[in-house]
Amino acid sequence: MSQDRTLDACLDDTLHPEKAAKVLTTLLRDDQFEDLAAYFRVLGEPSRVRLLHCLLDAELCVCDLAALSNLSVAATSQHLRTLRNLHLVKRRREGKVMWYSLADEHIRSLLFITQEHLAHAQPRAAARPVEVS
Amino acid sequence: MSQDRTLDACLDDTLHPEKAAKVLTTLLRDDQFEDLAAYFRVLGEPSRVRLLHCLLDAELCVCDLAALSNLSVAATSQHLRTLRNLHLVKRRREGKVMWYSLADEHIRSLLFITQEHLAHAQPRAAARPVEVS
DNA sequence: TAAGCATATACGCAAATGATGAAGTATGGA
DNA sequence: TCCATACTTCATCATTTGCGTATATGCTTA
DSSP states (O other): OOSOHHHHGGGGGOSOHHHHHHHHHHOOOHHHHHHHHHHHHHHSSHHHHHHHHHTTSOOEEHHHHHHHHTOOHHHHHHHHHHHHHTTSEEEEEETTEEEEEESOTHHHHHHHHHHHHHHHHOHHHHHSOOOOO | OOSOHHHHGGGGGOSOHHHHHHHHTTOOOHHHHHHHHHHHHHHSSHHHHHHHHHTTSOOEEHHHHHHHHTOOHHHHHHHHHHHHHTTSEEEEEETTEEEEEESOTHHHHHHHHHHHHHHHHOHHHHHSOOOOO
């Protein structure tokens, strides 16, 4: 009921229309997949995951984050903007300094769960054991 | 103890060395951030999230997945390879047909958690409510 | 109000990546 | 053995994206 009928037309191209039809009833809308992907995409960059990880238990300024991430201040600032657009971090000004922190407790569990998973399940990570701090 | 001493040098560039030093003790290694990001990166593509979502409760062939995702068979196959490389999906052959399914129950909770989160927390998504199936 | 510092933005480049169409592989049936 | 089907891989192209340099903005203090 939540699907376009243009979507139903795709069943004509399937090899197994019954199974596909069933899947169709639970499929999200295109824009929902967009949102999901946009969320994961900002996490899909080593520098940004690192920035977020730095902020897990601390409020830090751009300068600190840049140093900890081994990035230029400019690059750091851009990443932080990206993270801010997705409401993953927030900031407050204190004089000249801009303090960044997590906007979103959700990110904590997401990082933790995935870290856990990689540590145990993924061969590549298993080869060089992860110390979950 | 788990950090390079080259990393400690970065403290010279920080505005607040004490805070940064504390963060340093909990930071992961570069390759761990790489792994984390690589994992999230494959989810950072609408088509791939959609493919995974299709597979949540069904085993499907490439042809079906292509139709459901509105992608060419070739593109679908490539995405599936990417997902397979990260051990997110597995496949089995049955005659001419290749059946794909989730390799990893972890992905289910990851998708669910994030969907939930977007539905409730993100303004953009909140504007057009998500029906979590 | 001028100078200096912390941060933000503009811009250009190089690398990564997704889509397409064509060619290649594997399986089963005529 | 030849062909059709289901899928995979390859080569190419267009777009995106992360980074650094240079420039701009915002705030504080002299």
